[in-house]
Amino acid sequence: MTPVTVKGEARKVRYRAESGFTILSAQIENSDGRDDDATLVGMMPPLEPGDRFDAEVVLEEHAEYGYQYRVTNLMLRVDGSDMTEEGVAAYLEARVAGVGPKLSKRIAGFFGTRTFEVIESDPERLLQVPGVTQATLHKIVSSWDERHLERRVITALQSLGLSVSQAQRAMKHFGSSAPEQLKNDIYSLTEVEGIGFLTADRIAQGQGMPLNDPRRLAAAAVYALQQAQISGGHSYLPRTRTVKGIMHYGGVPAEQAEAALEDAALFGRVREDEGRIYLPPTLRTEKKLSGLIADLLLTEPDEEWRVPANAARGLSDDQARVLELLSDHRLVVLTGGPGTGKSYTTRAVCDLAEKLGLEVALCAPTGKAARRLGELTGRTASTIHRLLGYGPDGFRFGPGEALYFDLIVVDEVSMCGDALMLSLLSALAPGTRILLVGDADQLPPVDYGMPLETLTAVAPTVRLGRVYRQAETSPIVRAAHAVLHGEAPDFAHPDLRLVEVEADVGARRVALMVRELGGPQRVQVLSPMRKGPLGVSALNEALQRTFNPGEGGVRVGDYLIRTGDVVVQTKNDYQNEVFNGTLGTVLEERGGKLVIDFEGNVVELGPPELWNLQLGYALTVHRSQGSEWPVVVGVLHDTHYNMLSRELAYTALTRAARTFIGVGSRRAWEVAASRRRELRYSHLLERVRERL
Numbered sequence: 161m162t163p164v165t166v167k168g169e170a171r172k173v174r175y176r177a178e179s180g181f182t183i184l185s186a187q188i189e190n191s192d193g194r195d196d197d198a199t200l201v202g203m204m205p206p207l208e209p210g211d212r213f214d215a216e217v218v219l220e221e222h223a224e225y226g227y228q229y230r231v232t233n234l235m236l237r238v239d240g241s242d243m244t245e246e247g248v249a250a251y252l253e254a255r256v257a258g259v260g261p262k263l264s265k266r267i268a269g270f271f272g273t274r275t276f277e278v279i280e281s282d283p284e285r286l287l288q289v290p291g292v293t294q295a296t297l298h299k300i301v302s303s304w305d306e307r308h309l310e311r312r313v314i315t316a317l318q319s320l321g322l323s324v325s326q327a328q329r330a331m332k333h334f335g336s337s338a339p340e341q342l343k344n345d346i347y348s349l350t351e352v353e354g355i356g357f358l359t360a361d362r363i364a365q366g367q368g369m370p371l372n373d374p375r376r377l378a379a380a381a382v383y384a385l386q387q388a389q390i391s392g393g394h395s396y397l398p399r400t401r402t403v404k405g406i407m408h409y410g411g412v413p414a415e416q417a418e419a420a421l422e423d424a425a426l427f428g429r430v431r432e433d434e435g436r437i438y439l440p441p442t443l444r445t446e447k448k449l450s451g452l453i454a455d456l457l458l459t460e461p462d463e464e465w466r467v468p469a470n471a472a473r474g475l476s477d478d479q480a481r482v483l484e485l486l487s488d489h490r491l492v493v494l495t496g497g498p499g500t501g502k503s504y505t506t507r508a509v510c511d512l513a514e515k516l517g518l519e520v521a522l523c524a525p526t527g528k529a530a531r532r533l534g535e536l537t538g539r540t541a542s543t544i545h546r547l548l549g550y551g552p553d554g555f556r557f558g559p560g561e562a563l564y565f566d567l568i569v570v571d572e573v574s575m576c577g578d579a580l581m582l583s584l585l586s587a588l589a590p591g592t593r594i595l596l597v598g599d600a601d602q603l604p605p606v607d608y609g610m611p612l613e614t615l616t617a618v619a620p621t622v623r624l625g626r627v628y629r630q631a632e633t634s635p636i637v638r639a640a641h642a643v644l645h646g647e648a649p650d651f652a653h654p655d656l657r658l659v660e661v662e663a664d665v666g667a668r669r670v671a672l673m674v675r676e677l678g679g680p681q682r683v684q685v686l687s688p689m690r691k692g693p694l695g696v697s698a699l700n701e702a703l704q705r706t707f708n709p710g711e712g713g714v715r716v717g718d719y720l721i722r723t724g725d726v727v728v729q730t731k732n733d734y735q736n737e738v739f740n741g742t743l744g745t746v747l748e749e750r751g752g753k754l755v756i757d758f759e760g761n762v763v764e765l766g767p768p769e770l771w772n773l774q775l776g777y778a779l780t781v782h783r784s785q786g787s788e789w790p791v792v793v794g795v796l797h798d799t800h801y802n803m804l805s806r807e808l809a810y811t812a813l814t815r816a817a818r819t820f821i822g823v824g825s826r827r828a829w830e831v832a833a834s835r836r837r838e839l840r841y842s843h844l845l846e847r848v849r850e851r852l
């Protein structure tokens with residue numbers, strides 16, 4: 161059915177979720193006829209009885225509710241200019257506090273169809289109407305504002321070409337100044353979750369923005385760098401690749417893209433640093449971080465750190481070296497694969513520090529990693545954000561106020577990008593020691609930069625090679641280390657198997673396998689990418705259909721999430737203390753909101769936060785870092801070709817504590833083992849070296 165355009169008047173809002181999803185009874189009409197009791201469903205701005213609107217609707221027959229009109233777009237006509245005097249009076253009476261039937265008729269009689277304009281732009285004139293006192297005026301203006309602000313902003317954003325849900329998210333991001341903000345720079349829309357350059361550009365074109373407008377091409381440059389940061393973890397792009405990005409997003413030839421890059425640098429939208437193109441904040445971060453690392457390497461630790469002979473008892477020589485290095489160095493790095501004794505060593509460090517009477521803080525990038533660190537060392541550990549006192553206006557501790565501990569231990573450091581590492585190091589008091597622990601062979605962090613790689617090259621580092629945990633018996637640990645040396649796993653063990661499948665039936669095969677292995681609560685599925693027949697989206701659809709079939713649920717991106725589903729948080733939410741990569745189970749669906757149990761932390765998420773959720777039956781390998789499950793089904797197939805690398809395969813393997821089932825193709829594992837991941841563009845290491 162093709163959408164038809166109708167004019168309508170709202171009768172009754174039967175239901176409205178914060179996301180904007182609405183069920184509305186209305187009278188609608190167009191040249192083909194009218195329907196006095198129509199049911200409209202879909203994303204709509206806040207509506208009140210009597211509101212007039214234009215809408216695009218598609219007539220549908222719903223299994224349960226019969227005929228109804230699905231709204232593809234709905235625009236309010238709030239100016240009331242085509243309302244009759246009675247309509248204006250009725251509107252005032254219904255919606256504005258402090259105005260009864262008599263007074264609303266008098267006001268409508270006085271100003272007619274310009275009444276709304278008077279209330280909005282020159283309310284004092286209402287005092288000319290007999291019976292309107294200062295108190296009445298105050299009531300009218302304040303009730304008008306709060307109710308109409310959102311409607312006006314949403315309607316203004318819709319008139320820019322945004323859908324209702326995009327308008328809601330833009331208003332959440334920019335606040336009520338969103339229309340002005342977007343009128344000045346429509347491309348700042350790309351900052352809003354789920355809105356990319358192409359959407360902003362479509363709207364800008366709709367407003368007549370010329371293809372070669374410098375603002376448009378500067379925005380294309382910024383977007384190219386943002387995408388490089390988000391999807392590639394790059395801190396900058398070489399000039400040539402930035403130009404290609406402008407050509408790609410801007411759709412302009414090379415010479416125009418070159419000129420646009422000059423303009424973007426001129427406007428300060430991007431920064432050029434010896435042929436490297438950065439977003440300004442990223443360049444500042446990289447420079448500041450290099451300064452702090454150099455400072456840690458060049459200054460002496462404060463407190464006395466003597467290592468008595470028995471302190472190293474039970475430690476290997478390598479593990480004992482960590483204790484020695486801490487006596488003369490403020491910054492020490494401990495790296496090694498799974499089961500090599502990193503936590504075991506950390507515990508010994510904490511034991512010694514306490515014997516020396518030193519104050520120690522333990523932290524890690526995510527809640528799960530912090531909990532694990534606490535368990536393995538028998539001490540309290542927190543997230544880095546909590547240690548730095550993260551709150552609504554950012555970190556409490558930092559350049560302005562230092563953390564006063566003698567030693568800070570950070571685990572799972574491979575998950576820290578440049579920005580978080582900067583926040584952490586800038587909160588250290590002079591003389592404080594810091595021990596960074598992680599597995600440098602893992603995939604780099606989701607955020608841009610890879611400070612651990614730089615630190616292992618410049619700071620005193622101990623690399624633990626010997627595998628203790630069930631080394632010889634655990635085929636997975638052996639396979640992980642083999643992959644790092646370029647060999648594909650042999651998959652010749654009951655706990656390390658490979659099932660070859662064709663891409664088009666693979667997702668179904670994976671779902672059946674998860675059922676055989678004990679279901680989603682025991683088995684985690686991993687895949688390198690989101691798209692494609694064996695990507696996370698397709699796997700999640702198949703797994704949801706198998707383990708949580710049914711209709712309905714809350715629409716989040718390309719998923720319908722409902723009670724009982726396994727979900728994963730995709731962005732750090734410090735208010736609810738739910739971090740990127742944390743898995744949860746949906747307990748209940750309440751009016752467009754979801755109540756989710758994230759490993760004991762039960763939170764209720766409403767529309768804007770729901771954008772940070774996805775189904776979690778299957779995760780990308782990237783997002784699985786810092787977690788571990790008894791059984792993992794790792795999907796690696798030729799169709800993932802350009803993502804295959806030995807770090808990816810290694811990270812996937814090391815997520816399994818006991819059993820790893822590979823699904824896909826043996827060739828994919830051979831390709832992965834033979835290839836290192838794409839290097840990230842970061843200049844941090846060079847900047848640190850320049851300062852040493």
Ligand SMILES: Nc1ncnc2c1ncn2[C@@H]1O[C@H](COP(=O)(O)OP(=O)(O)OP(=O)(O)O)[C@@H](O)[C@H]1O
Pocket residue numbers: 474475476479496497498499500501502503504505536628629
């Ligand atoms: N020097 C050692 N002597 C004896 N056992 C050790 C030694 N070092 C570690 N272990 C044992 O090896 C196992 C793995 O140690 P640990 O958990 O510290 O490894 P890890 O590197 O932290 O692993 P992961 O990266 O998975 O956290 C533990 O059971 C630990 O007790």
